[in-house]
Amino acid sequence: MPHAPEYVVGMERLVGAVQELSLARDIESIMAIVRRVARELCGADGATFVLRDDGKCFYADEDAISPLWKGSRFPMEACISGWAMLHRESVVIEDIYADARIPADLYRTTFVKSLAVVPIRTASPVGAIGNYWASHRRVTPDELKLLQALADSTSIAIENVQLISELEARVRARTAQLEAANRELEAFSYSVSHDLRAPLRSISGFSLALEEDLGDRLDDNTRSHVGWIRSATVRMGTLVDDMLSLARANRVELDAAPIDLSVIARAVADDLGAHTPERRASIAIADGLVASGSATLMRAVFENLLGNALKFTGRTADPRIEVGSTEAAGERVFFVRDNGAGFDMSHASRLFTPFQRLHSSQDFPGSGVGLATVQRIVHRHGGRIWAESEPGRGATFFFTLSPTSS
Ligand SMILES: Nc1ncnc2c1ncn2[C@@H]1O[C@H](COP(=O)(O)OP(=O)(O)OP(=O)(O)O)[C@@H](O)[C@H]1O
Ligand SMILES: [Mg+2]
Secondary structure (H helix, E strand, O other), rough: OOOOOHHHHHHHHHHHHHHHHHHHHHHHHHHHHHHHHHHOOOOOEEEEEEEEEOOOEEEEEEEEOOOOOOOOOOEEHHHHHHHHHEEEEEEEEOHHHHOOOHHHHHHOOOOOOOOEEEEEEOOOOEEEEEEEOOOOOOOOOHHHHHHHHHHHHHHHHHHHHHHHHHHHHHHHHHHHHHHHHHHHHHHHHHHHHHHHHHHHHHHHHHHHHHHHHHHHHHHHHHHHHHHHHHHHHHHHHHHHHHHHHHHHHOOOOOEEEEEEEEHEEEEEEHHHHOOOOOOOOOOEEOOEEEEOHHHHHHHHHHHHHHHHHHHHOOOOOOOOOEEEEEEEEEEEEEEEEEEEOOOHHHHHHHHHOOOOOOOOOOOOOOOHHHHHHHHHHHHOEEEEEEEEEEEOOOOEEEOOOOOOOO
């Protein structure tokens, strides 16, 4: 038998409601959808959304021609939604005053003459949807089917919302744990690096004193041993300083202000002696590389990127370094390019990890901390950093700062 046109219209409404419910992210949105659609599905004068709450029926929400029981709690045994939940079945009552299950006193102040209630989640009901009419109206089997289908979708939507909020809470807790662990690690590495400086100064100072005090009495072998101690302490001093600046990149307050990266890069290039005869590198720095960020931290970025560019062009015949910017997908991308030793892109993922180096320290000395520091600074500005290279054909380091700061 073909379905009545109202049933088809009802089905369409139901499908729409199911789609809306699948997007709902909180119980309030679910209730807002359900109370409206429940009424529409069977032309009711009112609908209630009832939740099972600590052994009570909580009339959480309603949509009706005049107020029903929104906000009230009734014992499960003393109301008809409780009956539907306890018996796990729907209730249809054409004349409420003729049905013994209805607490008539609760209805006398309302417009209700007939009703239909369906449980939400039949297996173990978590709530109920009530529909009410101001006339003696018997809900049709088709309408009841639609109403029950709405209740089933509602129960899935409620479960989704619970799942999502549980997951969100777990993510929040986990993030907080990770942040705390990170802060601890940072504080630890900062204080370790800091505290290492004093004993290091002693070793360095006393080995120098030893060399001076013993003077000619040192045989060549011992003298070279003392020399090793001294160069090792210098090396360790650099490492400690690098680790401190890595830790600082996270600790320094990010006081963003308009800055001119061209000016910063030029000052850094001068400090690094890039233009001195023995470095003989040609450095081209574009004008107007304006951004917003921390001048102190961006200076550290160029110290490292230009420092690397100079270092890795150290063995190049005609070293050329370029600082500039390009536009990609509406975003300003800054770059530092050189024509030095380059590296194999298959190892690119290790570039920004502390203490990872792609070249031997015989060829190019270093601690492997510089780019880790640069990445932290760029991330703190809300930007990204990446590199492109080919062995023997130079390297380009690209970075963005957050969209508002570039
Ligand atoms: N411009 C570049 N050209 C070729 N390789 C590079 C360049 N910049 C970085 N690299 C590679 O990435 C590695 C990591 O760079 P990073 O700046 O972190 O360390 P480093 O320069 O070796 O030491 P540090 O900067 O701590 O003194 C380098 O050891 C090198 O292998
Ligand atoms: Mg470096």
